[in-house]
Amino acid sequence: MKVYEFIKGKRGAIGIGTLIIFIAMVLVAAVAAAVLINTSGFLQQKAMATGKESTEQVASGLMCTGVTGHKNSNGLDRIAIYITPNAGSAPIDLKQVKIFLTYDGKSAVLNFSKVTSETEGSGDIFNVNDWNSADNSSFVVGIIQDADKSLESGVINKGDIAVLLVNVSAVFGGEIPTREEVTGKVVPEFGAPAVIEFTTPAAYTDEVFELQ
Incomplete structure (x- = not known):
């Protein structure tokens, strides 16, 4: 009888130990x-935020639709750069835009000055x-088309057309003569930049002319 009770007590002890291990x-x-x-929730939110930022970076940006030049008696003294947002682009703050220009081994970085409404409807x-x-x-930023x-x-933003007025004679310390190459880009705060690349005409026959 004592042996049976001893074995029964041992079984109970083993059961409690197993239960403790199971609970642990x-x-x-x-x-x-x-x-x-x-962790998975954090990574999911991080991935969504990164994806949104990446999509915004890839889809957004500016496109150069043309560059018009003006000459004085000595050569090209001013250029007007026409820009519009890329398709699907988020709104872009032009106050944060920079223009990079390179000519004759000289590089210049231009910052936003002001917005003028004088260009809207101007001939x-x-x-x-x-x-x-x-x-x-x-x-200077000029307004060409701006419904909102x-x-x-x-x-x-979508549907807008702006013109960036650049005084190249002031930027490079003099007018640009004929047959000279000028390159650059209009770089927004985020997204793709608008590319500028043109060569001045072989002869300046008109006061205003298309460059790009």
Whole structure:
């Protein structure tokens, strides 16, 4: 009888030990599952944010639709760069845009100066008063097409067309003669830049002419 009771007590002890181990395993599994769920949720949110930023970076940007030049008696002294957003682009703040220009081994970086409404509906883009605000380190934004009036605050979005007024004679310390190559780009805060590349005409026969 004593032997039976002894064996019965040992079985109970073994059962309690097994139960403790089982509970410990469940707790460990629960903790591990909670960590995995939290980690996967964080990674999912991070991936979504990164994907959104990547899509915005790839889809957004500016496109150069043309460059018009103006000459004085000595050569090319001003250029007007026409830009519009890429298809599917998010709105772009032109106050954060920079223009990079290279000519004859010289490079210049131009920053935003102001927005002028004088260009809207103007027949002569080179005969507006606000050209005076375009100097050796800055450019002026002109409005060509702006249905929602966003360009008035310096933001270009879908359907808008802006013109960037650049005084190249001030930027490079003199007018640009014939047969000279000028390159550059209009770089927004995010997205693809608009490319500028042209060669001045072999002869300046007109006061205003297309360059790109």
